[in-house]
Amino acid sequence: MNNEERGSKPHLVILGSGFAAVMILKKIDLERYNVSVVSPRNHFLFTPLLPSTTVGTVEFRSIIEPIRKTRKGIDYVQAHCIAIDPGTQTIQCEGVEIDVEFTLDYDNLVIAVGTNNNTFGIPGVEEHALFLKELVDGRNLRERIISCLERADLPGITLKERAKLLHFMIVGGGPTGVEFAAELHDLVEESMERNYPEFIALVKITLYEALPTILGVFDTQLRDYTMRHFNRQGIDLQLNKRVQHVGDGFLEFGDGSREEGGLILWSTGCSPTPLVRSLNFDADRGRILTDEYLRVPSHPEIYALGDCATVITESFPQTAQLAMQEGKYLGSALNRKAKGKTVTPFRFNNFGMLAYIGESKALAEVPKAHLRLRGALTYFFWRSAYLTRLVSLKNKVLVLFDWIKTRLFGRDMSKF
Numbered sequence: 001m002n003n004e005e006r007g008s009k010p011h012l013v014i015l016g017s018g019f020a021a022v023m024i025l026k027k028i029d030l031e032r033y034n035v036s037v038v039s040p041r042n043h044f045l046f047t048p049l050l051p052s053t054t055v056g057t058v059e060f061r062s063i064i065e066p067i068r069k070t071r072k073g074i075d076y077v078q079a080h081c082i083a084i085d086p087g088t089q090t091i092q093c094e095g096v097e098i099d100v101e102f103t104l105d106y107d108n109l110v111i112a113v114g115t116n117n118n119t120f121g122i123p124g125v126e127e128h129a130l131f132l133k134e135l136v137d138g139r140n141l142r143e144r145i146i147s148c149l150e151r152a153d154l155p156g157i158t159l160k161e162r163a164k165l166l167h168f169m170i171v172g173g174g175p176t177g178v179e180f181a182a183e184l185h186d187l188v189e190e191s192m193e194r195n196y197p198e199f200i201a202l203v204k205i206t207l208y209e210a211l212p213t214i215l216g217v218f219d220t221q222l223r224d225y226t227m228r229h230f231n232r233q234g235i236d237l238q239l240n241k242r243v244q245h246v247g248d249g250f251l252e253f254g255d256g257s258r259e260e261g262g263l264i265l266w267s268t269g270c271s272p273t274p275l276v277r278s279l280n281f282d283a284d285r286g287r288i289l290t291d292e293y294l295r296v297p298s299h300p301e302i303y304a305l306g307d308c309a310t311v312i313t314e315s316f317p318q319t320a321q322l323a324m325q326e327g328k329y330l331g332s333a334l335n336r337k338a339k340g341k342t343v344t345p346f347r348f349n350n351f352g353m354l355a356y357i358g359e360s361k362a363l364a365e366v367p368k369a370h371l372r373l374r375g376a377l378t379y380f381f382w383r384s385a386y387l388t389r390l391v392s393l394k395n396k397v398l399v400l401f402d403w404i405k406t407r408l409f410g411r412d413m414s415k416f
């Protein structure tokens with residue numbers, strides 16, 4: 001859509017199609033704004049259930065929603081924004097499916113581009129490890145798991161090679177690494193009997209963490225509980241293990257040791273995207289600093305929120321919960337601004353954190369109520385919380401059916 005087609009309404013350009021962006025789209029008044037979404041990803045992805053897709057507990061399409069369907073009447077552009085020029089109020093974009101560059105103008109710009117995986121510059125990570133951030137990562141992991149199992153089952157394979165293929169290595173003991181380890185363990189416990197019974201005792205899951213503990217964001221009691229639970233499940237926790245080099249099917253550590261495996265998941269946190277790195281805005285550890293109205297102070301027509309930004313006076317977590325609240329707030333704030341009404345500053349309401357730890361057990365930490373919950377009942381809370389937070393009715397129904405289907409018929413271990 002060009003400037004004439006857009007008419008007199010201000011042009012709001014939103015960079016990203018994640019939690020923050022989708023919440024703005026749900027709130028924004030299309031009578032007051034012409035809205036364009038620029039993102040390389042043409043769908044919204046519900047990341048909290050992404051680890052469940054890697055083993056087939058939940059299917060891939062059940063946790064995505066096409067961005068065009070999120071809100072009728074918006075303009076979607078499948079592209080990366082590669083530069084922002086606040087002087088001319090334009091952005092430079094690069095196509096995804098096609099090699100093309102173009103410029104878009106804006107009256108208001110929202111930066112909600114999330115983050116990239118953090119490799120800490122460790123050699124071999126990009127080439128040899130898998131990640132868990134996008135849907136394609138979930139698919140790659142699922143294919144690799146099945147491929148390792150099929151290759152390990154080939155006649156004539158040596159015991160050493162089999163042991164290597166059945167060793168699943170996870171680097172990083174944050175929520176993503178822990179949830180993937182838990183899902184893998186469930187797969188072994190619940191789905192191997194039907195598919196690869198001889199491998200139940202042979203599969204090894206190891207979680208490597210550079211710090212002396214896992215789940216650093218959770219309270220000590222919950223961390224200790226998870227470590228005991230993992231020990232009981234047979235998940236090998238290797239603490240104080242710092243990876244120095246990643247190779248094709250092996251990890252080398254700072255202490256000189258080396259371990260081999262069929263799959264390496266790299267989940268050691270986030271780093272800023274190339275776009276955010278390129279910006280000349282004030283930042284704190286790679287996150288754009290904004291005022292309490294989520295505006296970039298030097299350019300008040302530009303907003304930044306979600307994982308890629310933080311408010312100057314606060315130290316916000318990089319969570320879906322925060323991104324959703326900020327998105328809702330900004331959608332309403334922009335509507336009020338368009339009507340000439342006053343806007344109040346953003347306030348984060350921390351409802352706490354949840355994590356799945358395997359065998360139908362979960363953790364919940366609710367700081368406001370001083371609650372630390374764990375175990376089987378918390379797992380039902382985990383499930384219902386995520387079911388209600390899925391962004392569309394279609395997603396809710398599909399995820400519910402996936403859970404029932406997995407319980408009744410087991411997981412699908414086909415590779416295609």
Ligand SMILES: Cc1cc2nc3c(=O)[nH]c(=O)nc-3n(C[C@H](O)[C@H](O)[C@H](O)COP(=O)(O)OP(=O)(O)OC[C@H]3O[C@@H](n4cnc5c(N)ncnc54)[C@H](O)[C@@H]3O)c2cc1C
Binds near residue numbers: 018038039115275
């Ligand atoms: C496996 C996993 C599990 C998680 N579980 C939880 C959980 O249980 N609870 C929780 O609170 N949080 C969880 N998170 C964190 C949560 O996903 C993030 O905090 C949240 O996605 C941040 O939302 P966002 O809108 O800032 O960014 P994102 O949701 O990451 O969206 C960023 C968007 O920007 C787009 N983009 C990137 N670069 C550009 C560019 N140059 N131009 C245009 N668009 C661009 C991307 O394609 C994407 O659409 C999890 C994350 C992962 C990876």
